Amino acid sequence: MNQQIADIALMMVLPLGITFTAILMSVSADTRTQKMLGVFLSILIVAMDCIFYFAKNSFITYNCDGGLLLSFASLFFFAIISFIRFEDRAAKAGNIFLAFFMLSAFMGIAYWDRPTFIPTSDYTAAELAAMNSQYQDYIASFENGEGGKILPNKSRTSAKAASSVASAQKNREDGSLSRMESYLVDAETVIKRMTDIINAIDNFEPLASNISEAEREQRSSQALAINNNAVALNKKVLGLFHPHESSEAHTELIQASECVRLAAYALYSYTLQENPEQQLILYRQSRDQIAQMKIYLKRFWNATEVLQSNNQQQTEQ
Template sequence: MPAFDLISLAILWSIALLALIQTLNATGAIKAAISGIVTVIIFLMAIFFSFLKVEGYGTFLSRELSPSAIIAANIAANEAMAKERAADSAKVSFDAKPATIELSSSAKKEALNSVERYVSHAEKIADEALDLAAQIGDIDALPNDISEPNREKAESKALAIRNSTAKVNGKATTLFHPRSLSELHQQLIRATESLRLAGYALHAYTTLENAEDRKTQFEQSKRQAVSAAKAITLYKTALGNVIVK
């Protein structure tokens, strides 16, 4: 940063001249002596740094260390490094070809096994979900004059169904599936989610006191159970068409 150095040097010489003027204007022997000593020190510092500046400036402007030479050297070094990395990359790719072929074969076998495992587990979840949907569909509306023991019994049964629908939905959500079957798996998740909501609506129906609210929840549980059953049936049909090659 030569510009900053020149400015600093100019400031230092300005201070030296001001010290000299202060010394010339000093009154009294003690003040004159102190001012003279300070002025001499500042002048020596200015001379010393001026000498360093002259020497360093010549070096800075030398051809080997000029900015254009430094930039050119950096560009050449970067190009050499890029060529070296490209050569190393090509060598690694060539050497790794046999291992890559072997890994691809192993991955293909693992993918086939993964599809088979998914189909097996997904079928069990779908069958469990269909069974729960049928249970909800078989439940009749509670009579208005139902006794408290019978109401509690109905509520306990509805709670068990609600917990089961939530569990089957959790199984579908966490079931590992191959990427190739992602869209198909989303059908199972949506269907079991609808079933879970049907279970919650059924349980709410058995706990509510207001007749209108109870009717709304009961009808909702029936609709969602039917919708879930249809979606799961379509899902099972699509799952049966999955061909493991």
């Protein structure tokens, strides 16, 4: 839970807080020139936010490091706005120092610390998205009570993902693998994880009517681990890099992962519920979400088949 709060703070609260503060400072400037310059710089900050939130893994990697990088860049422009806004020499000197410090921090993360800034990274956006998924798996291991350890099935998944990335890189060097094919390799890894979670839900035996408190606590811990895996999977799908032409297909994949998350959450709520009628409702909700997930996955595969067919026809022409 603490890690999820930190994720929200670094990826949502801090960047957006800086953006709204910069906009308010711009519109409250004294002169028209200050307002115009402030508005221009505020538009740049909003543009960076839009790229980070709506074009995930296309410019800055969509993770906590990317949120920190976005915050440093936003604070740089915020310091420039403050320099323009205030007349006091001490305030101007302080804001120049802040701008220099934020620019140095931005350059340090972008070039020397982590491959967060895609245009300056040695990795492609698809490879960075794969790194994001492994990072999220590592964080999920703490949420599952594994203390940073990776379960055997996760090891196989991570090994398969690493193998897929290495194979994709080799094929890209040969010029034989398109962006769409690379995306499908990543999508297959995600769907494999979906299948593992669904199998875990299917194999979760119903609670006995005379279950003891100790056994209920044990079963609820198992359901919580499944729920945490589903939450991590949903984050991974949201940050998965995909070509522009596959946006509609990717939406179906996101819906499928959302159904898995809701199914796992209903299962966890089922283990905490003592009322038999409410238990039945939650259990049915879990099963209904699984059925809905299969529908979205079918739509996803149909959409990707159409895209592959169109790409093949264009290549032949």
